Amino acid sequence: MPKDRTGLSRRDFLKTTSTGLAVSFASRSLPVSAAPDYDLAVISGNQAAATRKAVEALGGMSRFVQKGHRVVLKPNMSFASGPERASNTHPAVVHTVAQMCLEAGADEVMIVDNPLQSAELCLRRAGVVEACKGLKNTYVQMFTDRKFYREVKIPQGKVLDRVEVIKEVLDSQVLICLPQAKSHSNTGISMGIKGLMGLIWDRWSFHSRYNINEALADLATVLRPKLTILDATRALTTGGPGGPGEIVKPNLVIAGTDPIAVDSFGVSVAPWYGQQFKGRQVEHLLAASQRGLGKIDVQSLNILRASA
Amino acid sequence: MRAAIQALSLLLFTLLFALANYRLPDWLPADIYLRLDPLLGLSAILAGRTWVPRAAWGLVLLVATLLLGRFFCSYVCPLGAILDFLDRPLFGRVKRRTLESDAALRNVKHVVLILFVAAAMAGSSLVYLLDPIALLTRTFTFALFPPFVGLVNLVLDAVRPVAEAMRWMRIATLSYAQPVFYMSLVTFLIFAGIVALGRLVPRFWCRYLCPLGALLSLLSPLGRLRRTVGPECPACGVCQNACPMGAALDEGGTRVAECIQCRTCVAACPQDLVTFPASPHALATGTSERPDLSRRGFLYSVAGGAGLGFAVQQSPFTPLQNKQQLIRPPGALPENEFLTTCIRCGECMKSCLTNTLQPTLWESGLAGLWTPKLDMRFAACEQECNVCGKVCPTQAIRSLDLEEKTHAKLGTAVLKKETCLVWAQDKLCLICDEICPYDAIVFRTIDGFRRPFVIASRCNGCGYCEQRCPVEGDSAVVVVPIGQIRLSTGSYVTEAKKLQLDFKPNPGDDQFILKSEGLRVEPKKHETAGPQAKRPPARPAAKKPKGFLP
Numbered sequence: 001m002p003k004d005r006t007g008l009s010r011r012d013f014l015k016t017t018s019t020g021l022a023v024s025f026a027s028r029s030l031p032v033s034a035a036p037d038y039d040l041a042v043i044s045g046n047q048a049a050a051t052r053k054a055v056e057a058l059g060g061m062s063r064f065v066q067k068g069h070r071v072v073l074k075p076n077m078s079f080a081s082g083p084e085r086a087s088n089t090h091p092a093v094v095h096t097v098a099q100m101c102l103e104a105g106a107d108e109v110m111i112v113d114n115p116l117q118s119a120e121l122c123l124r125r126a127g128v129v130e131a132c133k134g135l136k137n138t139y140v141q142m143f144t145d146r147k148f149y150r151e152v153k154i155p156q157g158k159v160l161d162r163v164e165v166i167k168e169v170l171d172s173q174v175l176i177c178l179p180q181a182k183s184h185s186n187t188g189i190s191m192g193i194k195g196l197m198g199l200i201w202d203r204w205s206f207h208s209r210y211n212i213n214e215a216l217a218d219l220a221t222v223l224r225p226k227l228t229i230l231d232a233t234r235a236l237t238t239g240g241p242g243g244p245g246e247i248v249k250p251n252l253v254i255a256g257t258d259p260i261a262v263d264s265f266g267v268s269v270a271p272w273y274g275q276q277f278k279g280r281q282v283e284h285l286l287a288a289s290q291r292g293l294g295k296i297d298v299q300s301l302n303i304l305r306a307s308a
Numbered sequence: 309m310r311a312a313i314q315a316l317s318l319l320l321f322t323l324l325f326a327l328a329n330y331r332l333p334d335w336l337p338a339d340i341y342l343r344l345d346p347l348l349g350l351s352a353i354l355a356g357r358t359w360v361p362r363a364a365w366g367l368v369l370l371v372a373t374l375l376l377g378r379f380f381c382s383y384v385c386p387l388g389a390i391l392d393f394l395d396r397p398l399f400g401r402v403k404r405r406t407l408e409s410d411a412a413l414r415n416v417k418h419v420v421l422i423l424f425v426a427a428a429m430a431g432s433s434l435v436y437l438l439d440p441i442a443l444l445t446r447t448f449t450f451a452l453f454p455p456f457v458g459l460v461n462l463v464l465d466a467v468r469p470v471a472e473a474m475r476w477m478r479i480a481t482l483s484y485a486q487p488v489f490y491m492s493l494v495t496f497l498i499f500a501g502i503v504a505l506g507r508l509v510p511r512f513w514c515r516y517l518c519p520l521g522a523l524l525s526l527l528s529p530l531g532r533l534r535r536t537v538g539p540e541c542p543a544c545g546v547c548q549n550a551c552p553m554g555a556a557l558d559e560g561g562t563r564v565a566e567c568i569q570c571r572t573c574v575a576a577c578p579q580d581l582v583t584f585p586a587s588p589h590a591l592a593t594g595t596s597e598r599p600d601l602s603r604r605g606f607l608y609s610v611a612g613g614a615g616l617g618f619a620v621q622q623s624p625f626t627p628l629q630n631k632q633q634l635i636r637p638p639g640a641l642p643e644n645e646f647l648t649t650c651i652r653c654g655e656c657m658k659s660c661l662t663n664t665l666q667p668t669l670w671e672s673g674l675a676g677l678w679t680p681k682l683d684m685r686f687a688a689c690e691q692e693c694n695v696c697g698k699v700c701p702t703q704a705i706r707s708l709d710l711e712e713k714t715h716a717k718l719g720t721a722v723l724k725k726e727t728c729l730v731w732a733q734d735k736l737c738l739i740c741d742e743i744c745p746y747d748a749i750v751f752r753t754i755d756g757f758r759r760p761f762v763i764a765s766r767c768n769g770c771g772y773c774e775q776r777c778p779v780e781g782d783s784a785v786v787v788v789p790i791g792q793i794r795l796s797t798g799s800y801v802t803e804a805k806k807l808q809l810d811f812k813p814n815p816g817d818d819q820f821i822l823k824s825e826g827l828r829v830e831p832k833k834h835e836t837a838g839p840q841a842k843r844p845p846a847r848p849a850a851k852k853p854k855g856f857l858p
Contacts, residue, residue: 080690080692107475108475108477110477110481116743117690118661118662118690118693119485120330120661121330121661121690121692121693125692137477139477139478139481141477141481143481144483144485145483147465147483148481148483168481184855185738185741185742186738186742186855187855188855188856189855204739204776204778207737207739207778208729208737208739208778213855239747241742242742242743242745277856280857281856281857282855282856282857283855283856283857284855286857
């Protein structure tokens, strides 16, 4: 149960979280209208409330979404399993963000993924369709046909020079990533950056042809979310990305504009395969940070920790 | 009136066909037309020498025919409806000469019927070749459904730019998975041939070939509704020309067995002399023609059918039936029973969620034409779907709940070390492990590298590994029938437990990924590698676990 730990230093905090237990965070009261001078918002609580509070702490959705914008949300929903398996983003997180986008004046919210199992089954079991049923101008869509993708060049790419991306992503004004925190048998962890692979057509070549970590960093140079909200309310710490595996409950929602920082912080909130790691130890995050895409050392960041 | 009922029946048939997909509710018998066809059930029962519960529905049609006559052909049969509806647009302007002496042709359908029944008694179910309902369902599945989906997608593609501009996103993002099948063309050509025969005479198929019509015509003379022509009939011949079955004869006569109660003659008669009274004395009136088969002809047919049924079985395929490479659908009966019971309607393949179910050509001989197999390089069997058994009208694929279906082991994945990227080339690849829903693929240290192995007792043969293997050409991990569970009765769960199989999804065993670096194992850490592990590392040692750095 939430215990007040006022006066906890940042360093102590990181140490504490690195035990991998679900940790409750200080619930300092904060002026909601505060200027968005936090790099990261780390909020404990239930999915919907924590998500809302995290976005508000960063300055509210209107900082990212303006009237008339078309928004693409990229949760993990590429496995035909429910929230209990922690391989997909919790539907309440997706619903809250979609709702906030509409509140901020978005014209259209498109929730997309490129599934690994049958698209219909994924849509049905991941629960996102059900959760977002009441929202107007909100669409949940799997893109399983190549005609919905368009090639873009990757000028800064080291191993990839072009990639085919879902057209709706390229034509929208805002991309918001809503990854689920989970282990991954190939890249260690799968969070925001790894989740970008759900926006492209040919993901298999990442596994078989390229160094996947470099390819992910290349991909991150062209797919730049304005906001990343990591669902670490549950974390699949083994058996990822599909599960089943061990699940711990950090009970956190982590939001930020810097996708590397969000992922890097996410690495610290749970033990992966029974070990603690830092963001810097995740090869694809390091590669992406070396491309100048974000800060991997979260100690230097201004982090809001609160509970909702 | 009749056309409306026909259209409704065809619509219902099409609707049920469309509804045959993985979302099919348990209470809805999407295969009801096939169940109602007594010929299919009869053939399956005779050939398989076993009772087929769903075949009991066939009694409904038999009893109805006994009471009413051969109304099925003119009102219910969806193939009859298609032939009727296509007749005018295709052949409306063709002058068809009347086949005056067609008694011999008429007998063909009876010969066909006897052939199939005799073949079934000899142990081969061949009725699927010409049974109208099986043939039409098959045509829908292989020949009409794929181009239909293709056409819908073409229209959607054409509309898409407009929809995108208008932000009609439901339409703009709509696209249907394109089903594809082997044997589409040959199935279509058979159907097209049947339609084309209408060029010679209306309902050529129904008059001369249809074995179901032949079966029903044996009963229909007992029906209560009987065509009756008033004694004032001037024998003008109008009804004779109008009758699509050639059942109306000179001077008020009727070939009762051929009459399908369509009442075309009632409308055609200039003097309104034709009626269909529901008379209890109907049997006593009217003329009846029995199938004009001589004893010799009958015996020839029986002998031919039995010989055919026998010949179909006498090939190396039969003794080899349990040694085929074919992977059958989950819940498929043991191979010999499966082949005799399956009526090749294609309903399972139509409804298959992943499109992995495909028709066989010669893989299991003439006895196996059009039977379903899994093509796992193309698609896997989805563990959350059990529709193929649900829609099987003869239960050649047993209808199983998901738990039972999970334990109906299809086969076992086998790794081919010669082509596996890890075994043959020391590459970093673990897609099969990553995708396996049952954690049946594990890594063990061999020659200084972590190499994939299949734990046979955890593999239920779903085929995701085979489908996703990134090797070009044949997959390096292939599902073979080894260990398949094929039961004609009883629980697959019990059987799997008996065999100590464990398909419960387990937590991943991929912790090693973080404990060492990638698939390579430092020589000093060798525990299981043994003396053979002398090969120098093919790649420079990475510093830390897979995906992680120090």
